[in-house]
Amino acid sequence: MKPVPQTHIITADCPSRPGTVDVVTRFLYEQGFYINEIHSFDDTAEDRFFIRIEFRSDTETEFNRENFCQEFEQRAGEFEMQWQLASSSYKSKVVIMVSKHDHCLNDLLYRYRTGDLDIEIPAIISNHPDLKELAKWHGIPYYHLPISKETKPEQEAKVWQIIQDCEADLVVLARYMQVLSSDMCEKLAGKAINIHHSLLPGFKGARPYYQAYDRGIKLVGATAHYVSDDLDEGPIISQGVETVDHCYYPQDLAAKGRDIECLTLSRAVRCHIEHRIFMHGKKTVVFSK
Numbered sequence: 001m002k003p004v005p006q007t008h009i010i011t012a013d014c015p016s017r018p019g020t021v022d023v024v025t026r027f028l029y030e031q032g033f034y035i036n037e038i039h040s041f042d043d044t045a046e047d048r049f050f051i052r053i054e055f056r057s058d059t060e061t062e063f064n065r066e067n068f069c070q071e072f073e074q075r076a077g078e079f080e081m082q083w084q085l086a087s088s089s090y091k092s093k094v095v096i097m098v099s100k101h102d103h104c105l106n107d108l109l110y111r112y113r114t115g116d117l118d119i120e121i122p123a124i125i126s127n128h129p130d131l132k133e134l135a136k137w138h139g140i141p142y143y144h145l146p147i148s149k150e151t152k153p154e155q156e157a158k159v160w161q162i163i164q165d166c167e168a169d170l171v172v173l174a175r176y177m178q179v180l181s182s183d184m185c186e187k188l189a190g191k192a193i194n195i196h197h198s199l200l201p202g203f204k205g206a207r208p209y210y211q212a213y214d215r216g217i218k219l220v221g222a223t224a225h226y227v228s229d230d231l232d233e234g235p236i237i238s239q240g241v242e243t244v245d246h247c248y249y250p251q252d253l254a255a256k257g258r259d260i261e262c263l264t265l266s267r268a269v270r271c272h273i274e275h276r277i278f279m280h281g282k283k284t285v286v287f288s289k
């Protein structure tokens with residue numbers, strides 16, 4: 001039976017120098033691959049080059065990952081490229097953590113159920129029981145792990161065990177309202193995304209809509225970022241914003257913000273699972289579709 005053309009993704013970054021696009025595209029051409037999509041960025045301020053290429057094989061031959069990697073490393077090594085190869089057909093395993101707010105979880109579950117987000121959700125973890133029925137309706141295991149200052153280490157150990165048992169590729173804090181410990185942040189570095197309900201760096205921490213109301217803002221926003229030990233200071237992935245005015249009380253800001261949070265978070269999750277995000281110091285490079 002004719003193999004279905006597999007699509008693969010190369011992501012690479014290296015010191016800036018001429019020939020960095022050519023070394024990748026020429027290799028793919030010589031190997032008989034067809035490029036579907038290409039993005040590159042040369043950060044002249046930091047002398048760092050980034051490239052993402054989606055490619056497919058139209059030939060009958062099966063893709064030999066080991067041979068590909070050996071051959072490509074010989075070329076990429078000359079340019080000091082840090083690179084990864086991924087397959088588009090792989091379904092990322094995403095563990096979602098929540099507290100009581102359900103809008104972001106509900107939106108992610110809708111996108112998962114309809115195939116808009118091509119992911120697996122092996123577990124939902126919460127410090128409250130409120131969203132158990134929503135998980136049950138989707139047939140997803142729900143772990144109610146209450147937390148207090150005293151039980152935080154024990155609770156996080158259970159969370160980490162679930163994440164490992166699920167072999168999670170990504171953890172999404174979908175309005176999970178607990179600060180993760182330094183140890184947890186270290187374990188989840190680069191694979192935990194949080195949605196903060198303000199336009200960071202503005203209004204960090206708890207109750208940002210109340211902070212925003214007190215400040216008389218004219219724009220309400222949300223920020224999806226990687227989780228770091230420094231609360232709400234992790235590399236920003238995606239942001240959304242809408243106009244508001246003096247008529248908006250905190251509950252009105254929260255209502256307007258809910259849709260922004262959902263769209264911003266799902267956009268960030270999609271970029272992560274499609275390998276569109278590069279860590280670049282305290283920032284990111286994101287090659288959106």
Ligand SMILES: Nc1nc2c(c(=O)[nH]1)N[C@@H](CN(C=O)c1ccc(C(=O)N[C@@H](CCC(=O)O)C(=O)O)cc1)CN2
Binds near residue numbers: 177232
């Ligand atoms: N280490 C990190 N943990 C978390 C981050 C992060 O960036 N780094 N993001 C938060 C989400 N968040 C804002 O988006 C946030 C959540 C909770 C708090 C907070 O002060 N929580 C209190 C308890 C509140 C409650 O029980 O309702 C606390 O933890 O003492 C601030 C910001 C998720 N975690």
